[in-house]
Amino acid sequence: MRAIKLTGGTVVELDPPRVERRDLVLDGAVIEGEAPVAEVVDCTGCLLLPGLVVGHTHAYSALAAGMPVPPEPTRTFKEILEKVWWRLDVALDEASLLASARVAALDAALSGVTCVVDHHESPSFIDGSLDVLRTAFEEVGIRSVLTYGATDRHGPEGAQAGLQECERFLEAVEGAALTRGAVGLHAPFTCSDDTLAQAADLAARTGAWLHYHAAEGPDDQAAARERWGERLFHHLEGLGLLTERTLLAHGVDMDPGEGEAVAASGAWVAHQARSNMNNGVGYAGRLAYLPKVALGTDGIDDDILAELKSAFFRRRESAGPTVWPDPVGALARGHQLAAAMFGAPLGQLSRGAPADVTVLAYDPPTPLTEGSLGAHLIFGASSRHVRDVFVAGRPVVRDGRPVGVDEARIRAEARAAAKALFARMD
Numbered sequence: 328m329r330a331i332k333l334t335g336g337t338v339v340e341l342d343p344p345r346v347e348r349r350d351l352v353l354d355g356a357v358i359e360g361e362a363p364v365a366e367v368v369d370c371t372g373c374l375l376l377p378g379l380v381v382g383h384t385h386a387y388s389a390l391a392a393g394m395p396v397p398p399e400p401t402r403t404f405k406e407i408l409e410k411v412w413w414r415l416d417v418a419l420d421e422a423s424l425l426a427s428a429r430v431a432a433l434d435a436a437l438s439g440v441t442c443v444v445d446h447h448e449s450p451s452f453i454d455g456s457l458d459v460l461r462t463a464f465e466e467v468g469i470r471s472v473l474t475y476g477a478t479d480r481h482g483p484e485g486a487q488a489g490l491q492e493c494e495r496f497l498e499a500v501e502g503a504a505l506t507r508g509a510v511g512l513h514a515p516f517t518c519s520d521d522t523l524a525q526a527a528d529l530a531a532r533t534g535a536w537l538h539y540h541a542a543e544g545p546d547d548q549a550a551a552r553e554r555w556g557e558r559l560f561h562h563l564e565g566l567g568l569l570t571e572r573t574l575l576a577h578g579v580d581m582d583p584g585e586g587e588a589v590a591a592s593g594a595w596v597a598h599q600a601r602s603n604m605n606n607g608v609g610y611a612g613r614l615a616y617l618p619k620v621a622l623g624t625d626g627i628d629d630d631i632l633a634e635l636k637s638a639f640f641r642r643r644e645s646a647g648p649t650v651w652p653d654p655v656g657a658l659a660r661g662h663q664l665a666a667a668m669f670g671a672p673l674g675q676l677s678r679g680a681p682a683d684v685t686v687l688a689y690d691p692p693t694p695l696t697e698g699s700l701g702a703h704l705i706f707g708a709s710s711r712h713v714r715d716v717f718v719a720g721r722p723v724v725r726d727g728r729p730v731g732v733d734e735a736r737i738r739a740e741a742r743a744a745a746k747a748l749f750a751r752m753d
Protein backbone atom coordinates (compact mmCIF):
# COMPACT_ATOMS: atom_id res chain seq x y z
CA MET A 328 0.00 0.00 0.00
CA ARG A 329 1.18 3.53 -0.81
CA ALA A 330 1.83 5.76 2.17
CA ILE A 331 0.27 9.04 3.28
CA LYS A 332 2.58 11.76 4.61
CA LEU A 333 1.26 14.28 7.14
CA THR A 334 3.43 17.42 7.02
CA GLY A 335 3.75 20.65 8.95
CA GLY A 336 1.82 19.63 12.07
CA THR A 337 2.64 19.21 15.75
CA VAL A 338 2.87 15.57 16.80
CA VAL A 339 1.52 14.91 20.29
CA GLU A 340 2.48 11.76 22.18
CA LEU A 341 0.55 11.02 25.34
CA ASP A 342 2.61 8.38 27.12
CA PRO A 343 4.96 9.94 28.11
CA PRO A 344 3.67 13.38 27.07
CA ARG A 345 5.69 14.88 24.22
CA VAL A 346 5.02 17.71 21.79
CA GLU A 347 7.15 17.95 18.67
CA ARG A 348 7.03 19.58 15.21
CA ARG A 349 7.68 16.75 12.74
CA ASP A 350 6.19 14.91 9.77
CA LEU A 351 4.49 11.50 10.00
CA VAL A 352 4.46 8.86 7.28
CA LEU A 353 1.58 6.38 7.51
CA ASP A 354 2.25 3.35 5.37
CA GLY A 355 -0.83 1.35 6.27
CA ALA A 356 0.60 -1.12 8.72
CA VAL A 357 3.10 1.06 10.54
CA ILE A 358 3.94 4.69 11.08
CA GLU A 359 7.22 5.89 9.50
CA GLY A 360 7.74 2.82 7.36
CA GLU A 361 9.57 2.65 4.05
CA ALA A 362 6.67 2.73 1.56
CA PRO A 363 6.72 5.33 -1.22
CA VAL A 364 4.57 8.37 -0.48
CA ALA A 365 1.38 8.58 -2.55
CA GLU A 366 -0.23 11.60 -0.94
CA VAL A 367 0.99 14.52 1.12
CA VAL A 368 -1.52 16.05 3.55
CA ASP A 369 -0.78 19.58 4.75
CA CYS A 370 -1.30 19.65 8.53
CA THR A 371 0.01 23.14 9.18
CA GLY A 372 -1.63 24.54 12.31
CA CYS A 373 -2.86 21.09 13.34
CA LEU A 374 -2.21 18.71 16.24
CA LEU A 375 -1.59 15.07 15.34
CA LEU A 376 -2.74 12.81 18.20
CA PRO A 377 -2.74 9.04 18.56
CA GLY A 378 -6.26 7.95 17.49
CA LEU A 379 -8.67 8.38 20.41
CA VAL A 380 -10.19 5.40 22.27
CA VAL A 381 -13.65 4.92 23.83
CA GLY A 382 -13.19 2.37 26.63
CA HIS A 383 -16.86 1.41 27.09
CA THR A 384 -19.98 2.24 25.13
CA HIS A 385 -23.20 0.87 23.63
CA ALA A 386 -23.69 1.24 19.86
CA TYR A 387 -27.22 -0.12 20.35
CA SER A 388 -28.28 3.10 22.10
CA ALA A 389 -27.27 5.53 19.34
CA LEU A 390 -30.96 6.01 18.48
CA ALA A 391 -31.91 6.80 22.09
CA ALA A 392 -32.19 10.57 21.64
CA GLY A 393 -35.91 11.32 21.31
CA MET A 394 -37.16 7.85 22.20
CA PRO A 395 -40.50 7.47 24.04
CA VAL A 396 -40.31 8.66 27.64
CA PRO A 397 -41.04 6.14 30.42
CA PRO A 398 -44.77 5.67 31.19
CA GLU A 399 -44.15 6.85 34.76
CA PRO A 400 -41.21 8.68 36.40
CA THR A 401 -38.12 6.62 37.25
CA ARG A 402 -37.21 6.68 40.95
CA THR A 403 -34.16 4.39 41.10
CA PHE A 404 -31.31 3.21 38.88
CA LYS A 405 -33.07 -0.17 38.53
CA GLU A 406 -36.20 1.61 37.29
CA ILE A 407 -34.10 3.56 34.77
CA LEU A 408 -32.86 0.20 33.45
CA GLU A 409 -36.33 -1.36 33.43
CA LYS A 410 -38.31 1.57 32.03
CA VAL A 411 -35.72 3.03 29.63
CA TRP A 412 -32.85 0.80 28.50
CA TRP A 413 -34.52 -2.61 28.77
CA ARG A 414 -37.49 -1.27 26.81
CA LEU A 415 -35.16 -0.07 24.09
CA ASP A 416 -32.89 -3.11 23.84
CA VAL A 417 -35.75 -5.64 23.68
CA ALA A 418 -37.34 -3.69 20.78
CA LEU A 419 -34.16 -3.86 18.67
CA ASP A 420 -34.22 -6.05 15.56
CA GLU A 421 -31.52 -6.55 12.94
CA ALA A 422 -32.45 -3.49 10.86
CA SER A 423 -32.70 -1.06 13.77
CA LEU A 424 -29.48 -2.40 15.29
CA LEU A 425 -27.59 -1.86 12.03
CA ALA A 426 -28.97 1.67 11.71
CA SER A 427 -28.01 2.43 15.33
CA ALA A 428 -24.51 0.96 15.00
CA ARG A 429 -23.83 2.91 11.80
CA VAL A 430 -24.71 6.16 13.59
CA ALA A 431 -22.51 5.18 16.56
CA ALA A 432 -19.53 4.27 14.36
CA LEU A 433 -19.93 7.43 12.27
CA ASP A 434 -20.23 9.73 15.29
CA ALA A 435 -17.21 8.08 16.92
CA ALA A 436 -15.08 8.61 13.81
CA LEU A 437 -16.24 12.22 13.40
CA SER A 438 -15.25 12.78 17.06
CA GLY A 439 -11.70 11.57 16.34
CA VAL A 440 -12.19 8.10 17.79
CA THR A 441 -10.30 5.25 16.10
CA CYS A 442 -11.15 2.41 18.52
CA VAL A 443 -14.37 1.63 20.41
CA VAL A 444 -14.86 -0.98 23.13
CA ASP A 445 -18.55 -1.85 22.80
CA HIS A 446 -20.89 -3.74 25.10
CA HIS A 447 -24.00 -5.00 23.32
CA GLU A 448 -27.48 -6.34 24.21
CA SER A 449 -30.49 -6.97 21.95
CA PRO A 450 -32.50 -9.78 23.64
CA SER A 451 -34.89 -10.27 20.66
CA PHE A 452 -31.98 -10.60 18.19
CA ILE A 453 -28.95 -12.24 19.80
CA ASP A 454 -27.50 -14.73 17.32
CA GLY A 455 -25.54 -12.79 14.69
CA SER A 456 -25.96 -9.43 16.43
CA LEU A 457 -22.20 -8.91 16.83
CA ASP A 458 -21.76 -9.43 13.06
CA VAL A 459 -24.14 -6.51 12.52
CA LEU A 460 -22.06 -4.28 14.78
CA ARG A 461 -18.89 -5.43 13.05
CA THR A 462 -20.34 -4.52 9.66
CA ALA A 463 -21.10 -0.98 10.84
CA PHE A 464 -17.69 -0.33 12.43
CA GLU A 465 -15.77 -1.83 9.49
CA GLU A 466 -17.82 0.14 6.93
CA VAL A 467 -16.89 3.36 8.68
CA GLY A 468 -13.34 2.01 9.06
CA ILE A 469 -12.57 2.18 12.78
CA ARG A 470 -11.46 -0.50 15.24
CA SER A 471 -13.85 -2.16 17.67
CA VAL A 472 -13.83 -4.73 20.47
CA LEU A 473 -17.31 -6.29 20.53
CA THR A 474 -19.10 -8.37 23.13
CA TYR A 475 -22.62 -9.54 23.99
CA GLY A 476 -23.68 -8.91 27.60
CA ALA A 477 -25.14 -12.27 28.65
CA THR A 478 -27.91 -12.00 31.26
CA ASP A 479 -30.59 -14.11 32.92
CA ARG A 480 -33.19 -11.36 32.84
CA HIS A 481 -34.94 -13.25 30.00
CA GLY A 482 -34.33 -16.67 31.56
CA PRO A 483 -31.42 -19.10 31.36
CA GLU A 484 -31.95 -19.62 27.59
CA GLY A 485 -31.27 -15.92 27.03
CA ALA A 486 -28.07 -16.15 29.06
CA GLN A 487 -26.92 -19.20 27.10
CA ALA A 488 -27.65 -17.49 23.79
CA GLY A 489 -25.59 -14.48 24.90
CA LEU A 490 -22.57 -16.56 25.85
CA GLN A 491 -22.88 -18.57 22.63
CA GLU A 492 -22.89 -15.36 20.60
CA CYS A 493 -19.66 -14.29 22.32
CA GLU A 494 -18.01 -17.63 21.63
CA ARG A 495 -19.19 -17.74 17.99
CA PHE A 496 -17.92 -14.21 17.39
CA LEU A 497 -14.52 -14.86 18.99
CA GLU A 498 -13.96 -17.54 16.34
CA ALA A 499 -15.43 -15.40 13.54
CA VAL A 500 -12.99 -12.51 14.10
CA GLU A 501 -9.83 -14.54 14.46
CA GLY A 502 -7.18 -12.79 12.37
CA ALA A 503 -9.42 -9.77 11.62
CA ALA A 504 -7.59 -6.47 11.09
CA LEU A 505 -9.92 -4.02 12.81
CA THR A 506 -12.16 -6.14 15.07
CA ARG A 507 -11.82 -8.22 18.24
CA GLY A 508 -14.31 -10.18 20.35
CA ALA A 509 -14.70 -10.54 24.13
CA VAL A 510 -16.84 -12.43 26.66
CA GLY A 511 -19.60 -10.27 28.08
CA LEU A 512 -22.07 -10.20 30.97
CA HIS A 513 -24.68 -7.55 31.62
CA ALA A 514 -24.04 -7.10 35.36
CA PRO A 515 -23.68 -9.62 38.20
CA PHE A 516 -27.11 -8.77 39.70
CA THR A 517 -28.93 -9.90 36.52
CA CYS A 518 -26.87 -13.09 36.11
CA SER A 519 -27.30 -16.46 37.80
CA ASP A 520 -24.36 -18.09 39.56
CA ASP A 521 -24.27 -20.57 36.70
CA THR A 522 -24.02 -17.83 34.06
CA LEU A 523 -21.25 -16.06 35.97
CA ALA A 524 -19.28 -19.31 36.28
CA GLN A 525 -19.76 -20.14 32.60
CA ALA A 526 -18.53 -16.70 31.51
CA ALA A 527 -15.40 -17.05 33.66
CA ASP A 528 -14.84 -20.51 32.18
CA LEU A 529 -15.33 -19.33 28.58
CA ALA A 530 -12.87 -16.47 29.05
CA ALA A 531 -10.29 -18.75 30.68
CA ARG A 532 -10.73 -21.42 27.96
CA THR A 533 -10.42 -18.99 25.03
CA GLY A 534 -8.00 -16.46 26.55
CA ALA A 535 -10.56 -13.77 25.72
CA TRP A 536 -11.22 -10.56 27.62
CA LEU A 537 -14.21 -10.24 29.97
CA HIS A 538 -16.31 -7.07 29.74
CA TYR A 539 -19.22 -6.37 32.10
CA HIS A 540 -20.95 -3.73 34.22
CA ALA A 541 -20.22 -3.84 37.96
CA ALA A 542 -21.50 -1.67 40.82
CA GLU A 543 -22.95 0.97 38.51
CA GLY A 544 -25.91 1.53 40.85
CA PRO A 545 -26.64 0.04 44.29
CA ASP A 546 -28.17 -3.19 42.89
CA ASP A 547 -24.96 -5.19 42.40
CA GLN A 548 -23.80 -4.68 46.00
CA ALA A 549 -27.31 -5.38 47.35
CA ALA A 550 -27.48 -8.65 45.39
CA ALA A 551 -23.97 -9.63 46.52
CA ARG A 552 -24.95 -9.07 50.16
CA GLU A 553 -28.14 -11.09 49.78
CA ARG A 554 -26.89 -13.92 47.54
CA TRP A 555 -23.32 -14.39 48.69
CA GLY A 556 -22.99 -12.53 52.01
CA GLU A 557 -19.93 -10.58 50.89
CA ARG A 558 -18.94 -7.45 48.98
CA LEU A 559 -19.29 -7.72 45.21
CA PHE A 560 -15.69 -7.38 44.07
CA HIS A 561 -14.41 -9.94 46.58
CA HIS A 562 -16.97 -12.41 45.26
CA LEU A 563 -16.08 -11.68 41.63
CA GLU A 564 -12.43 -12.26 42.49
CA GLY A 565 -13.29 -15.67 43.93
CA LEU A 566 -15.22 -16.55 40.76
CA GLY A 567 -12.26 -15.78 38.49
CA LEU A 568 -14.05 -12.73 37.07
CA LEU A 569 -11.30 -10.29 38.09
CA THR A 570 -8.17 -10.82 36.03
CA GLU A 571 -5.82 -8.66 33.99
CA ARG A 572 -8.03 -9.46 31.00
CA THR A 573 -11.12 -8.00 32.68
CA LEU A 574 -12.79 -4.70 31.83
CA LEU A 575 -15.36 -3.56 34.41
CA ALA A 576 -17.64 -0.68 33.59
CA HIS A 577 -18.43 1.91 36.32
CA GLY A 578 -17.30 0.64 39.76
CA VAL A 579 -19.24 3.45 41.47
CA ASP A 580 -20.06 1.52 44.65
CA MET A 581 -16.61 0.20 45.63
CA ASP A 582 -15.05 0.30 49.12
CA PRO A 583 -11.29 0.72 49.79
CA GLY A 584 -10.71 -3.03 50.24
CA GLU A 585 -12.48 -3.76 46.97
CA GLY A 586 -10.42 -1.08 45.24
CA GLU A 587 -7.27 -2.82 46.45
CA ALA A 588 -8.56 -6.17 45.17
CA VAL A 589 -9.37 -4.71 41.75
CA ALA A 590 -5.95 -3.03 41.53
CA ALA A 591 -4.12 -6.19 42.63
CA SER A 592 -5.99 -8.28 40.04
CA GLY A 593 -4.74 -6.08 37.19
CA ALA A 594 -8.32 -5.56 35.96
CA TRP A 595 -9.26 -2.44 33.99
CA VAL A 596 -12.16 -0.14 34.88
CA ALA A 597 -14.06 2.10 32.45
CA HIS A 598 -15.25 5.40 33.94
CA GLN A 599 -18.29 7.22 32.51
CA ALA A 600 -18.73 10.47 34.43
CA ARG A 601 -21.54 11.82 32.21
CA SER A 602 -23.59 8.61 32.35
CA ASN A 603 -23.18 8.39 36.13
CA MET A 604 -24.38 11.98 36.51
CA ASN A 605 -27.30 11.34 34.16
CA ASN A 606 -28.38 8.27 36.13
CA GLY A 607 -27.81 9.95 39.48
CA VAL A 608 -25.81 6.98 40.78
CA GLY A 609 -23.13 9.07 42.50
CA TYR A 610 -19.45 9.75 41.90
CA ALA A 611 -17.04 6.87 41.29
CA GLY A 612 -14.41 8.48 43.52
CA ARG A 613 -12.56 5.25 44.30
CA LEU A 614 -11.36 5.07 40.69
CA ALA A 615 -9.01 8.01 41.22
CA TYR A 616 -6.83 5.63 43.27
CA LEU A 617 -6.78 2.77 40.73
CA PRO A 618 -3.98 2.43 38.17
CA LYS A 619 -5.94 1.10 35.19
CA VAL A 620 -8.89 3.39 34.48
CA ALA A 621 -9.94 4.35 30.94
CA LEU A 622 -12.77 6.65 29.93
CA GLY A 623 -15.93 5.45 28.21
CA THR A 624 -19.02 7.24 26.90
CA ASP A 625 -21.64 4.60 27.87
CA GLY A 626 -23.67 5.23 24.72
CA ILE A 627 -23.69 9.03 24.96
CA ASP A 628 -22.57 10.51 21.60
CA ASP A 629 -19.18 8.69 21.35
CA ASP A 630 -17.36 12.00 21.95
CA ILE A 631 -14.44 11.05 24.19
CA LEU A 632 -13.00 14.59 24.33
CA ALA A 633 -16.34 15.79 25.76
CA GLU A 634 -16.23 12.88 28.22
CA LEU A 635 -12.67 13.83 29.21
CA LYS A 636 -13.77 17.36 30.11
CA SER A 637 -16.75 16.09 32.14
CA ALA A 638 -14.59 13.58 34.03
CA PHE A 639 -12.11 16.36 34.79
CA PHE A 640 -14.74 18.80 36.06
CA ARG A 641 -16.61 16.11 38.04
CA ARG A 642 -13.39 15.13 39.83
CA ARG A 643 -12.60 18.75 40.63
CA GLU A 644 -16.13 19.26 41.92
CA SER A 645 -15.83 16.21 44.15
CA ALA A 646 -12.23 16.51 45.34
CA GLY A 647 -11.94 20.30 45.58
CA PRO A 648 -9.78 22.93 43.92
CA THR A 649 -6.42 21.62 45.18
CA VAL A 650 -6.77 18.49 43.02
CA TRP A 651 -5.61 18.75 39.39
CA PRO A 652 -6.57 15.57 37.47
CA ASP A 653 -4.33 14.36 34.64
CA PRO A 654 -6.23 14.55 31.30
CA VAL A 655 -3.23 13.39 29.27
CA GLY A 656 -2.88 10.27 31.40
CA ALA A 657 -6.63 9.62 31.12
CA LEU A 658 -6.42 9.53 27.30
CA ALA A 659 -3.19 7.53 27.42
CA ARG A 660 -4.81 4.82 29.52
CA GLY A 661 -7.48 4.42 26.84
CA HIS A 662 -4.70 3.57 24.42
CA GLN A 663 -3.12 1.16 26.88
CA LEU A 664 -6.46 -0.63 27.26
CA ALA A 665 -7.04 -0.80 23.50
CA ALA A 666 -3.46 -1.95 22.91
CA ALA A 667 -3.86 -4.72 25.47
CA MET A 668 -7.16 -5.81 23.90
CA PHE A 669 -5.76 -5.67 20.36
CA GLY A 670 -2.33 -7.06 21.17
CA ALA A 671 -0.78 -4.13 19.25
CA PRO A 672 0.97 -0.94 20.40
CA LEU A 673 -1.88 1.46 19.57
CA GLY A 674 -1.38 5.02 20.73
CA GLN A 675 2.29 5.48 19.82
CA LEU A 676 3.11 7.74 16.91
CA SER A 677 6.50 6.17 16.44
CA ARG A 678 8.15 3.62 14.21
CA GLY A 679 6.39 0.26 14.20
CA ALA A 680 3.08 1.46 15.62
CA PRO A 681 -0.21 0.92 13.77
CA ALA A 682 -1.01 4.12 11.92
CA ASP A 683 -4.06 5.36 13.87
CA VAL A 684 -3.97 9.18 13.95
CA THR A 685 -6.46 11.93 14.79
CA VAL A 686 -5.74 15.34 13.26
CA LEU A 687 -7.18 18.32 15.16
CA ALA A 688 -7.32 21.67 13.35
CA TYR A 689 -6.43 23.29 16.65
CA ASP A 690 -3.90 26.06 16.27
CA PRO A 691 -3.18 26.77 19.94
CA PRO A 692 -3.66 30.42 20.93
CA THR A 693 -1.01 30.04 23.67
CA PRO A 694 2.26 28.03 23.63
CA LEU A 695 1.71 24.27 23.62
CA THR A 696 4.22 22.31 25.70
CA GLU A 697 4.31 18.97 27.51
CA GLY A 698 3.31 20.88 30.65
CA SER A 699 0.36 22.74 29.11
CA LEU A 700 -0.95 19.88 26.95
CA GLY A 701 -3.53 18.81 29.56
CA ALA A 702 -4.91 22.34 29.92
CA HIS A 703 -5.22 22.65 26.13
CA LEU A 704 -7.16 19.37 26.02
CA ILE A 705 -9.62 20.54 28.68
CA PHE A 706 -9.99 24.27 27.99
CA GLY A 707 -9.03 24.64 24.32
CA ALA A 708 -9.30 21.68 21.96
CA SER A 709 -12.54 19.77 21.43
CA SER A 710 -14.07 17.40 18.93
CA ARG A 711 -15.21 20.37 16.83
CA HIS A 712 -11.54 20.59 15.81
CA VAL A 713 -11.42 17.03 14.39
CA ARG A 714 -10.38 17.42 10.74
CA ASP A 715 -8.93 14.06 9.65
CA VAL A 716 -8.87 10.54 11.06
CA PHE A 717 -6.64 7.71 9.85
CA VAL A 718 -6.94 4.08 10.99
CA ALA A 719 -4.25 1.57 10.02
CA GLY A 720 -2.94 4.18 7.62
CA ARG A 721 -6.23 4.55 5.75
CA PRO A 722 -8.26 7.75 5.71
CA VAL A 723 -11.56 7.41 7.60
CA VAL A 724 -12.44 11.12 7.95
CA ARG A 725 -11.10 13.93 5.72
CA ASP A 726 -11.96 17.59 6.23
CA GLY A 727 -14.61 16.63 8.80
CA ARG A 728 -16.45 14.25 6.45
CA PRO A 729 -16.46 10.43 6.45
CA VAL A 730 -14.52 8.88 3.57
CA GLY A 731 -16.14 5.46 3.11
CA VAL A 732 -19.80 6.04 3.97
CA ASP A 733 -22.60 8.44 3.04
CA GLU A 734 -23.34 10.47 6.18
CA ALA A 735 -26.68 11.91 5.05
CA ARG A 736 -27.91 8.46 4.04
CA ILE A 737 -26.89 6.90 7.37
CA ARG A 738 -28.78 9.60 9.28
CA ALA A 739 -31.86 9.36 7.02
CA GLU A 740 -31.98 5.57 7.36
CA ALA A 741 -31.52 5.91 11.11
CA ARG A 742 -34.53 8.25 11.37
CA ALA A 743 -36.71 5.74 9.50
CA ALA A 744 -35.45 2.85 11.65
CA ALA A 745 -35.96 4.90 14.83
CA LYS A 746 -39.59 5.56 13.95
CA ALA A 747 -40.31 1.84 13.68
CA LEU A 748 -38.24 1.10 16.80
CA PHE A 749 -40.09 3.70 18.87
CA ALA A 750 -43.44 2.30 17.67
CA ARG A 751 -42.41 -1.14 18.98
CA MET A 752 -41.40 0.39 22.32
CA ASP A 753 -44.79 2.07 22.84
Ligand SMILES: [Zn+2]
Pocket residue numbers: 383384385446540576625
Ligand atom coordinates in the same frame (compact mmCIF):
# COMPACT_ATOMS: atom_id res chain seq x y z
ZN1 LIG B 1 -22.58 0.61 30.01
